[in-house]
Amino acid sequence: MSTARETPNTDEDAEPEELESIDVFWLPGEGCDGCSVATLGATDPGIEDLLRGQVPHLPKINLHHHELAVESGKAYVDGMRDAVAGERDPYVVVVEGSVPNERLIDGDGYWISMGKDENGEPVKMVDWLDRLAPGAAAVIAIGTCAAWGGVPAAQGNLTDAMGTMDYLGRDYRSQLDLPVINVPGCAPVGDNFIETVAHLLLHIGGFGPPLELDELGRPKWLFGETVHRHCNRGSYYEEGSFAEEYGSEKCLVSKGCWGPTVKCNMPSRRNLAGVGGCMNVGGKCIGCTMPGFPDKFTPFFKKAPGAMISTTSSKILGGIMSRLRRNSMKKLDRSTRWEESGGVTERLYQWQLKRGSNYDPDRGLERRPGTGDD
Numbered sequence: 001m002s003t004a005r006e007t008p009n010t011d012e013d014a015e016p017e018e019l020e021s022i023d024v025f026w027l028p029g030e031g032c033d034g035c036s037v038a039t040l041g042a043t044d045p046g047i048e049d050l051l052r053g054q055v056p057h058l059p060k061i062n063l064h065h066h067e068l069a070v071e072s073g074k075a076y077v078d079g080m081r082d083a084v085a086g087e088r089d090p091y092v093v094v095v096e097g098s099v100p101n102e103r104l105i106d107g108d109g110y111w112i113s114m115g116k117d118e119n120g121e122p123v124k125m126v127d128w129l130d131r132l133a134p135g136a137a138a139v140i141a142i143g144t145c146a147a148w149g150g151v152p153a154a155q156g157n158l159t160d161a162m163g164t165m166d167y168l169g170r171d172y173r174s175q176l177d178l179p180v181i182n183v184p185g186c187a188p189v190g191d192n193f194i195e196t197v198a199h200l201l202l203h204i205g206g207f208g209p210p211l212e213l214d215e216l217g218r219p220k221w222l223f224g225e226t227v228h229r230h231c232n233r234g235s236y237y238e239e240g241s242f243a244e245e246y247g248s249e250k251c252l253v254s255k256g257c258w259g260p261t262v263k264c265n266m267p268s269r270r271n272l273a274g275v276g277g278c279m280n281v282g283g284k285c286i287g288c289t290m291p292g293f294p295d296k297f298t299p300f301f302k303k304a305p306g307a308m309i310s311t312t313s314s315k316i317l318g319g320i321m322s323r324l325r326r327n328s329m330k331k332l333d334r335s336t337r338w339e340e341s342g343g344v345t346e347r348l349y350q351w352q353l354k355r356g357s358n359y360d361p362d363r364g365l366e367r368r369p370g371t372g373d374d
Contacts, residue, residue: 017206018057018059018205019059019090019201019204019205020053020059020060021053021059021060021061021062022059022060022061022062022090022091022092022137022201022204023061023062023064023079023083023088023091023092024061024062024063024064024091024092024093024094024197025064025079025080025083025091025092025093025094025128025132026063026064026065026066026094026096027093027094027095027096027114027125027128027129027132028066028096028097028112028114028125029095029096029097029098029099029100029112029125029145029146029152029161030097030098030099030100030111030112030145030152030159030161031096031097031098031143031145031146031150031152032097033067033096034143034186034187035096035097035142035143035145035146035185035187035188035193036065036067036068036096037187038143038185038187038188038189038190038193039142039190039193039194040190041190041272041273042190042191042193042194043190043191043272043273044191044194044195045194045198046194047194050194050197050198051063055198057202057205057207058198058201058202058205059201059204059205061201062079064076064079064080066114073115074115076115077114077115077116077123080115080128080131080132083132083135084131084132084135086135089135089137090137090175090204091132091135091136091137092136092137092138092139092140092197092200092204093129093132093133093136093138093139093140094139094140094141094142095129095139095140095141095142095146095164096142096143096145096146097143097145097146097152098145098146098149098150098152098153098161098162098163099125099126099129099146099161099162099163099164099166099167100112100125100126100152100159100160100161101159101160101161101162102124102126104159104160110122110124111124111125111159112124112125112126113125114128126167129164129167129168133168133172133174135175136174136175137174137175137176137200137204138174138175138176138178138181138200138204139164139168139172139174139178139180139181140180140181140182140183140193140196140197140200141163141164141165141180141181141182141183141184141217142183142188142193143183143184143185143186143187143188144184144185144186144188144288144289144290144293145161145163145186146163146164146182147163147164147165147182147183147184147217147291148163148165148166148182148184148290148291148292148293149161149162149163149166150163150186150293150294151186151294154294154295155295163182163291164180164182165179165180165182165216165217168180176203176204176210178210178211178213179213179217180217181196181200181211181213181217181219182216182217182218183196183218183219183222184218184223184288184289184290185264185266185288185289186288186289186293188289189265189266189269189270189271189272190272191269192219192222192265192269195219195222196211196219196222199211199219216291218263222265223263223264223265223289224263225263225265226259226260226261226262226263226264227258227259227260227262227263227264227266227267227279227285228259228260228261230265230267230268231259231267231279232267232279232280233249233250233251233252233279234251234259236249236250236251237251237253237260237314237318238314238318238321239314239318239319239321239322239325240311240314240315240316240317240318240319240321240322241318241322242254242255242311242314242315243255246282247282252279252284252285253304253307253310253311254303254307254311255284255301255303256284256300256301256302256303256304256307257279257284257285257304258284258285258286258287258297258304259279259284259285260310261287261304262285262287262289262290263289263290264285264288264289266278266279266280266285267279267280286300
């Protein structure tokens with residue numbers, strides 16, 4: 001696979017040759033297309049800027065999306081065939097929705113297909129993933145369904161659905177030696193996905209370092225902190241002040257919020273263009289970015305295990321700290337000039353302030369210099 005970043009360059013100070021365009025093949029799995037909608041809402045940068053090649057040093061994206069593509073039929077499938085044949089290097093694969101286990105079907109039939117082969121037979125989505133993944137510069141799983149399996153993989157599902165990393169294997173590595181890049185969420189924050197893609201394209205073009213991923217393939221800078229650490233309700237938890245009903249501005253751990261244990265940047269980045277987000281609009285965290293979602297987080301409106309212990313201990317310690325802070329607040333809410341009593345030093349300080357002031361607090365009159373009204 002030949003990319004601009006692999007081209008030998010004898011001049012260490014010379015900038016790498018910019019990649020003009022790159023193909024992105026979007027494979028639909030078992031999902032609701034909510035991740036596509038979230039991507040369309042991204043603003044930093046917007047998907048339109050990437051499709052037009054308007055972001056400096058980022059190549060123009062040739063997006064092959066099952067719903068947004070201009071091509072259809074054979075013309076649409078030919079792009080993927082060219083990539084499999086090595087004629088579209090470099091390229092990126094994006095998976096939306098969970099990957100079904102087609103091996104469960106004995107004989108004819110399939111769960112998901114995408115186009116037809118030369119014999120007119122449907123090509124399974126997993127077959128395209130098998131063909132495209134080995135030569136891809138990177139494989140990105142957008143949304144919790146594609147990352148971990150999500151709702152279609154909940155206990156009792158008939159398709160034995162799974163995440164992309166489970167399907168390709170934990171040992172899978174792309175042409176850039178990257179594991180499956182997971183951007184979870186149900187639906188994910190659109191800017192999280194676009195920012196990940198932009199970072200990846202800078203790396204492919206030779207203008208940026210590799211993505212810093214955690215052990216599960218999540219971008220560390222996006223999923224390295226818990227919801228609780230950046231939640232605007234977190235200070236209420238520390239003070240032991242919890243919501244008794246929805247609509248309260250206080251901490252929602254008492255109502256079953258999983259924020260203290262869930263990795264997500266929703267409170268700080270918010271949902272769309274810096275607006276919204278679960279906790280910011282009165283909702284609680286139900287853990288939709290985590291591999292255990294939804295099975296380990298249901299029923300959603302039940303207190304999390306250990307919530308009683310954590311809230312009780314926080315109420316005890318937080319109650320003491322709140323009282324101490326209120327006492328300090330009463331003192332700090334008063335100017336030194338307002339103090340009614342004080343020691344010799346304080347009275348001397350107040351006398352000096354009054355002596356040098358143009359305003360006599362006892363008479364309420366403005367003194368005029370040189371009049372003798374002392």
